[in-house]
Amino acid sequence: MNLTLRVWRQKNRNDAGRFVTYEAPGISPDMSFLEMLDIVNERLIEKGEEPIAFDHDCREGICGMCGLVINGVAHGQRRATTTCQLHMRSFSDGNTIVIEPWRATAFPIIKDLVVDRSAFDRIVSAGGFISAPTGSAVDGNAILVPKDDAEMAMDAAACIGCAACVAACPNASAMLFVSAKVSHLGHLPQGQPERYDRVQKMIAQMDAEGFGACTNIGECEAACPKEIKLLNIGRMNRDFIRASTAAKG
Amino acid sequence: MSAVATVSPLSSSVAKKVVVALTGLVLYGFVFVHMMGNLQLYAGPEKINAYAKLLKANPPILWGARLFLLAAASIHIILTIQLALKNRAARPVGYAGQAFQAASFASRTMIWSGPIIGFFILFHLLHLTVGSVHPDFSHTDVYANVVRGFQSAPVAGFYILAMVLLGFHLQHGAFSLLQTLGLRFPKYEKQAKLLLGAITFVIVAMNISFPVAVLAGIVK
Numbered sequence: 001m002n003l004t005l006r007v008w009r010q011k012n013r014n015d016a017g018r019f020v021t022y023e024a025p026g027i028s029p030d031m032s033f034l035e036m037l038d039i040v041n042e043r044l045i046e047k048g049e050e051p052i053a054f055d056h057d058c059r060e061g062i063c064g065m066c067g068l069v070i071n072g073v074a075h076g077q078r079r080a081t082t083t084c085q086l087h088m089r090s091f092s093d094g095n096t097i098v099i100e101p102w103r104a105t106a107f108p109i110i111k112d113l114v115v116d117r118s119a120f121d122r123i124v125s126a127g128g129f130i131s132a133p134t135g136s137a138v139d140g141n142a143i144l145v146p147k148d149d150a151e152m153a154m155d156a157a158a159c160i161g162c163a164a165c166v167a168a169c170p171n172a173s174a175m176l177f178v179s180a181k182v183s184h185l186g187h188l189p190q191g192q193p194e195r196y197d198r199v200q201k202m203i204a205q206m207d208a209e210g211f212g213a214c215t216n217i218g219e220c221e222a223a224c225p226k227e228i229k230l231l232n233i234g235r236m237n238r239d240f241i242r243a244s245t246a247a248k249g
Numbered sequence: 250m251s252a253v254a255t256v257s258p259l260s261s262s263v264a265k266k267v268v269v270a271l272t273g274l275v276l277y278g279f280v281f282v283h284m285m286g287n288l289q290l291y292a293g294p295e296k297i298n299a300y301a302k303l304l305k306a307n308p309p310i311l312w313g314a315r316l317f318l319l320a321a322a323s324i325h326i327i328l329t330i331q332l333a334l335k336n337r338a339a340r341p342v343g344y345a346g347q348a349f350q351a352a353s354f355a356s357r358t359m360i361w362s363g364p365i366i367g368f369f370i371l372f373h374l375l376h377l378t379v380g381s382v383h384p385d386f387s388h389t390d391v392y393a394n395v396v397r398g399f400q401s402a403p404v405a406g407f408y409i410l411a412m413v414l415l416g417f418h419l420q421h422g423a424f425s426l427l428q429t430l431g432l433r434f435p436k437y438e439k440q441a442k443l444l445l446g447a448i449t450f451v452i453v454a455m456n457i458s459f460p461v462a463v464l465a466g467i468v469k
């Protein structure tokens with residue numbers, strides 16, 4: 001396949017950045033999107049030019065490191081697929097592909113297509129955990145979890161923190177991510193002691209990081225490679241209301 | 250539960266959204282009741298004029314209700330503006346061209362349908378409550394005001410347009426309300442959506458029927 005790429009290039013945080021057009025001839029349809037970028041980069045290095053910086057790690061769709069806005073869609077058109085699992089057979093010979101980084105105030109661009117997503121880490125540090133005493137591990141079956149709760153918790157736990165939800169949201173809201181973490185822990189017995197503290201602290205941190213507010217548009221759900229449901233946001237809102245209206249003390 | 254010292258949940262974006270949802274619910278209820286009352290237009294002048302007189306019979310209640318609605322609308326608007334500004338600041342640099350995958354027309358136009366409806370409400374109050382923009386206003390004959398008012402095609406057209414936008418606004422608003430107030434239950438999701446959709450449809454269809462009936466000469 002012969003492709004034309006329009007790639008966002010930005011030297012560093014303070015650079016204004018711009019689109020640069022590259023020709024990418026001889027691309028195999030069996031390559032993944034990132035392998036295609038690897039080839040383009042090798043050619044750039046041979047020519048003595050700066051390669052395109054992009055994030056990736058596992059390339060198996062499980063770590064959440066990769067993430068590009070491809071033709072205006074976070075992780076590209078293909079549903080339930082991370083950028084690393086997207087293959088070039090999803091495109092046609094002669095296509096022009098526009099490649100951009102996640103865009104949000106809370107995710108400053110470090111270089112080219114790489115953004116700083118540590119805002120997510122800080123949200124998790126604020127409450128996305130359970131406090132468990134250390135020591136010898138308890139028996140796995142000592143705490144029973146109802147099947148429905150386990151299912152809901154596992155569905156939410158599928159979130160890999162790639163932040164496609166923020167990238168896709170017209171408001172750059174992180175509600176789907178935060179609600180996945182809140183739902184994940186809030187549905188399990190181990191998550192109960194801190195359930196209401198957690199939701200308040202994580203939402204406060206989310207606001208402080210400069211993410212937008214959800215307007216229930218649903219772009220996040222459509223972009224999520226792990227198909228996290230919008231319903232989680234409703235559940236988080238319910239927990240937040242309960243937490244805020246309950247008597248303190 | 251232990252106290253959360255470092256966070257003030259009431260200033261959070263989610264708390265603001267809850268208040269927007271609650272005030273929206275008040276306004277949603279009002280437009281429904283307003284539409285129901287207006288249906289008496291079809292029962293003739295005596296009926297609807299008597300109804301109007303009844304509403305104005307007790308000034309403290311009347312003004313109490315008016316102030317309550319004014320407060321709900323003001324809070325709804327102020328908080329939405331605050332949230333919209335926050336959202337704009339959350340993405341100062343947009344994409345070369347975002348290809349929407351799921352967003353409905355209604356959901357993406359809330360920020361436009363809202364202000365246009367707000368402007369419509371002001372016009373509507375001046376037109377059929379205060380009467381200052383009405384060609385031939387009477388403080389007692391509501392029926393005649395409506396008929397005379399809607400005989401102007403541009404005015405009737407603006408009412409119809411505003412009601413279509415109101416329909417979109419209520420449709421997305423009703424779903425958002427369930428989501429924001431944490432009232433989404435997968436078991437009853439279908440029924441809830443159907444019910445809210447039906448109420449919204451009835452509000453819009455009936456409200457549009459009034460100017461249409463006047464223009465068509467059915468109500469005269």
Ligand code: FES
Nearest residue numbers: 057059064066084
């Ligand atoms: S690189 Fe790990 S999910 Fe794509």
